[in-house]
Amino acid sequence: MEDRVNRDSGVIALEDLGELPASAEALRVDELYRRYQGLVYRLALRYGRGDSAWAEDVTQEVFLRLFDVVERLEEGDGLEGWFYRVTSNRCLNRLRRERLRASAPVRWLLGEKARPPIDPERLTAAREGLGQAWAVLDELPPKERLAFCMVHVDGKTLVEIGEILGHTKGYVCKLVKRAEARIREAGWEVDHV
Amino acid sequence: MSERPRLAPSLRELDEVLAERGMPRHARDRVGARLRREALRREATSGFRFRWLPALTFAAGAALVLMVVGVRLRQPPPISSQTASSTPTVFGGSFSVQGESCRHVDRGPEVELRGTCLLSAPHLAVHTWDRVRLRHDRADHESPGDVRLVEGTAMFDVTRVVEGAPPTRIPVSHGVIEVLGTRFTIEQGPLGGHVDLFEGRIRFIDLEGVVTEIAPGQRHAWGDAVAMLSPAPNEDAESLAPGGSRTPAVAATATATVVTTERDAASEADHAGEPDRDVHPPRRRSARAEPRAAEDDDDAVATADDATALIDEVGRLRAQGRYGDAAEVLRRAERTRHWDARTAQVLSYELGEIIERHLGDRQAACEHWARHAERWPQGRYARAVKAAQERLACPNQQNDQ
Numbered sequence: 001m002e003d004r005v006n007r008d009s010g011v012i013a014l015e016d017l018g019e020l021p022a023s024a025e026a027l028r029v030d031e032l033y034r035r036y037q038g039l040v041y042r043l044a045l046r047y048g049r050g051d052s053a054w055a056e057d058v059t060q061e062v063f064l065r066l067f068d069v070v071e072r073l074e075e076g077d078g079l080e081g082w083f084y085r086v087t088s089n090r091c092l093n094r095l096r097r098e099r100l101r102a103s104a105p106v107r108w109l110l111g112e113k114a115r116p117p118i119d120p121e122r123l124t125a126a127r128e129g130l131g132q133a134w135a136v137l138d139e140l141p142p143k144e145r146l147a148f149c150m151v152h153v154d155g156k157t158l159v160e161i162g163e164i165l166g167h168t169k170g171y172v173c174k175l176v177k178r179a180e181a182r183i184r185e186a187g188w189e190v191d192h193v
Numbered sequence: 194m195s196e197r198p199r200l201a202p203s204l205r206e207l208d209e210v211l212a213e214r215g216m217p218r219h220a221r222d223r224v225g226a227r228l229r230r231e232a233l234r235r236e237a238t239s240g241f242r243f244r245w246l247p248a249l250t251f252a253a254g255a256a257l258v259l260m261v262v263g264v265r266l267r268q269p270p271p272i273s274s275q276t277a278s279s280t281p282t283v284f285g286g287s288f289s290v291q292g293e294s295c296r297h298v299d300r301g302p303e304v305e306l307r308g309t310c311l312l313s314a315p316h317l318a319v320h321t322w323d324r325v326r327l328r329h330d331r332a333d334h335e336s337p338g339d340v341r342l343v344e345g346t347a348m349f350d351v352t353r354v355v356e357g358a359p360p361t362r363i364p365v366s367h368g369v370i371e372v373l374g375t376r377f378t379i380e381q382g383p384l385g386g387h388v389d390l391f392e393g394r395i396r397f398i399d400l401e402g403v404v405t406e407i408a409p410g411q412r413h414a415w416g417d418a419v420a421m422l423s424p425a426p427n428e429d430a431e432s433l434a435p436g437g438s439r440t441p442a443v444a445a446t447a448t449a450t451v452v453t454t455e456r457d458a459a460s461e462a463d464h465a466g467e468p469d470r471d472v473h474p475p476r477r478r479s480a481r482a483e484p485r486a487a488e489d490d491d492d493a494v495a496t497a498d499d500a501t502a503l504i505d506e507v508g509r510l511r512a513q514g515r516y517g518d519a520a521e522v523l524r525r526a527e528r529t530r531h532w533d534a535r536t537a538q539v540l541s542y543e544l545g546e547i548i549e550r551h552l553g554d555r556q557a558a559c560e561h562w563a564r565h566a567e568r569w570p571q572g573r574y575a576r577a578v579k580a581a582q583e584r585l586a587c588p589n590q591q592n593d594q
Contacts, residue, residue, distance in 0.1 A: 011405060011413045026232030027391065033228060034213055034378060035506065038322045040217040040311055047206060056220045063228055067235060080292070080309050133203035141420040152201035 028070050033063050036083045043084070046149065048092035058090050065090075066182050084154075085164045088146055092165070095142035136186050144179035151176050152191070212307065212359060215323055230508065237500045237539045288329065288340070289313050303328045303343065312340070318349040341365070346380040351393070367415035368399035385416020495530040507543065516551035520544055534569075541565050542574045549581060559587035 040059045048054035066073075073079060137145055146165065150156040158167060158169045158176070165172065180190045290297050295310035305326050306312070312319040312327065317340070319327070325345030341364040351361055351372045363371040364382050370388055376391040388397065390407045397405040397413050407413045503526050508517035523544040526532075532540060545565055549558035562582050568576065 011407060011411055026229070026236070029228060029232065030225075031348070031391070033225065033348075035320055035322045036309065037221060037224070038212070038215050041220075042208065045211050046204075050211075052217065052220065056216075059216065059220075060224045060227055063224065067231060089295045103232055132198075133200055133207060136200060137204065138442060149204065153204045183200050187197055189197040191199060191201050 024069070025070055027064065031065050032066060032070070032073075032079070036080070037063070039080065040083055040087045043087045044091055046153075046184035047088075047095065047142075047146065049134060054094070058087065058094065061090050062087050088150070088164055092142050092146055095145070101141060133188075136183055136188055139186065140179050140182055144175050144182070147172055147175040148183070213324060233504060233539075234501060237504055237536050306345075310562070314340075318350040321345065342379050342381045344381055344383065344387075346378065348376070348378045350376050365415065368397055371396050371398060380418075382416070382418065385414065385418040387412050387414035387418045401434070450458075495526075495532045495536070499530060500532070500536050503540070511547070516547050519546045520552060522546070533574075538565075538569055538572050538574060541568070542577070545581065551587065555585050559585055562587060 030096035040062050041055050043056035045052065048058065062083065069082075071145060073082065137149070140148065143165065146160055150161045150164070156164075158172045161167075161172045162169045167175075169171070183190050242567065253410075274488050289304065290304065290310055290312050292308060292310040296307045297310065298305045303326060305324065306321045307324050308322075309319045310325075312321070319340065323346055325347050326343035327347070328341040328343050349363065349372070361462070363370045363372065363379065365386055365388075367385065370379070373394045373396075376393060377388055377395060379388045380386050388395070389412045393409065395407050395416070397407060399405070399415065405413055491530065503522070506522055507519045510522065512514070523540055526540060527544070542565065543560075545558060545561045548554055548561050559582065562578050562585075565572075566575070566578050566582070572578075
């Protein structure tokens with residue numbers, strides 16, 4: 001079989017696609033973006049009640065933050081932990097800010113109307129039960145929401161969550177218990193972990 | 194007995210739904226473009242950091258004194274100290290799969306990976322972050338190391354290439370990718386896909402035996418993905434905020450260059466009648482950097498704010514397709530401001546890119562690249578400039594050889 005060299009067909013420079021950065025630092029960020037944007041976006045979507053614009057903003061913030069630390073990051077599974085931690089904390093900060101802004105006195109001061117609730121079934125139109133689960137989660141205070149999901153969805157230990165959120169194991173335990181109590185009050189069952 | 198629904202399994206199922214959907218393409222592109230602009234901004238302004246060197250030295254000295262008198266500075270724990278708890282799982286005889294949230298389903302010679310996974314072999318590492326189907330292709334080839342990407346996106350890192358040894362081969366739907374030591378990403382869909390090469394050298398051999406050599410910084414597509422292979426500037430212009438994006442440096446093929454040039458030439462023609470006064474000076478200038486008459490301003494020292502404002506302005510003009518104006522702004526900036534060496538290189542490279550790719554002026558591009566190469570023979574863009582000169586078959590380049 002004679003190989004014919006084809007230098008044209010189907011080939012384009014990545015830069016013409018707007019897909020390649022220049023410096024080594026930027027290249028590294030680009031590489032990590034390709035690898036971890038799915039993880040970051042999924043976490044943000046979970047905590048952002050399925051709001052894709054919200055999740056996109058968080059994803060952008062996380063990877064912009066990456067520029068500051070990319071030189072210190074080392075290859076390995078610790079990277080995933082870093083993205084998990086930073087994304088969770090970004091989500092928590094945003095949720096707290098939004099909760100504050102959504103409070104009646106602040107809305108009155110800012111002259112804003114109450115925002116309509118985000119339809120939690122937008123991503124799960126075919127699965128009503130999932131949409132309801134999301135609505136229950138949305139009722140929890142931000143920190144309890146994160147702690148509950150980290151334990152019951154991601155399988156993190158209380159110590160790990162404490163390291164991520166910057167709290168003691170005892171306080172994290174209290175957050176999780178409070179969240180579980182609220183969820184039970186809402187008519188749902190919570191497994192014992 | 195309670196018949197109440199259980200929340201945690203529902204949330205886990207919800208997570209699976211989100212993971213399968215992934216980040217939409219347009220959102221990925223928007224964030225990617227924003228990151229590239231940030232990279233450029235940092236690159237252009239980083240040179241100014243050195244002006245703070247004396248202050249930093251003083252601060253370091255002060256910190257040392259404080260330490261000597263007994264103040265202990267607590268260092269934050271290293272980011273990389275977090276470790277994964279997962280253990281590798283072997284599949285296909287010679288491959289192991291691991292990752293903290295990596296899930297895999299073995300189906301004979303095929304494995305489906307979900308989450309962030311690392312597939313390792315003695316000569317090859319495959320990073321995956323979405324749903325990916327891989328197949329151990331021992332039957333098709335003699336080499337025991339062949340991995341077929343059936344579906345999904347994966348980044349391949351070929352770590353060891355022995356001189357004279359047969360190249361690693363990665364079969365895809367429309368051919369085989371031969372790897373000669375490199376780092377690249379393959380995205381394989383049901384009817385086609387593409388490979389993005391970052392480093393090293395690979396070649397694509399299609400089912401009819403046609404070989405396509407792929408250089409670093411290039412994408413090669415096959416199947417239905419070929420139809421989507423078109424340059425992105427206009428898409429950026431629509432999707433980005435004012436300020437636009439910046440396309441950095443690497444070699445391009447003749448085809449890609451011609452496509453870009455033809456379209457942008459048309460765009461240039463639309464703006465050909467615009468007078469020079471339409472070329473606005475960079476916005477967000479500091480008071481010191483207020484625009485002044487060009488010719489009597491030779492000694493003006495540029496600040497980091499100037500660099501940022503200039504990049505924003507050039508990005509905005511590029512996003513509007515006003516490449517001639519963007520080039521003029523860069524030329525004027527080169528003439529009228531004294532930039533530090535690092536920023537000057539970035540601006541010069543940017544100007545060369547616009548002249549070559551968007552204005553399509555080969556002679557001017559050759560002259561510009563020659564000046565650039567003469568000014569920074571060992572500069573950060575030396576390889577890219579050399580590649581550009583070769584691509585354009587610039588006379589001085591030919592003489593060099």
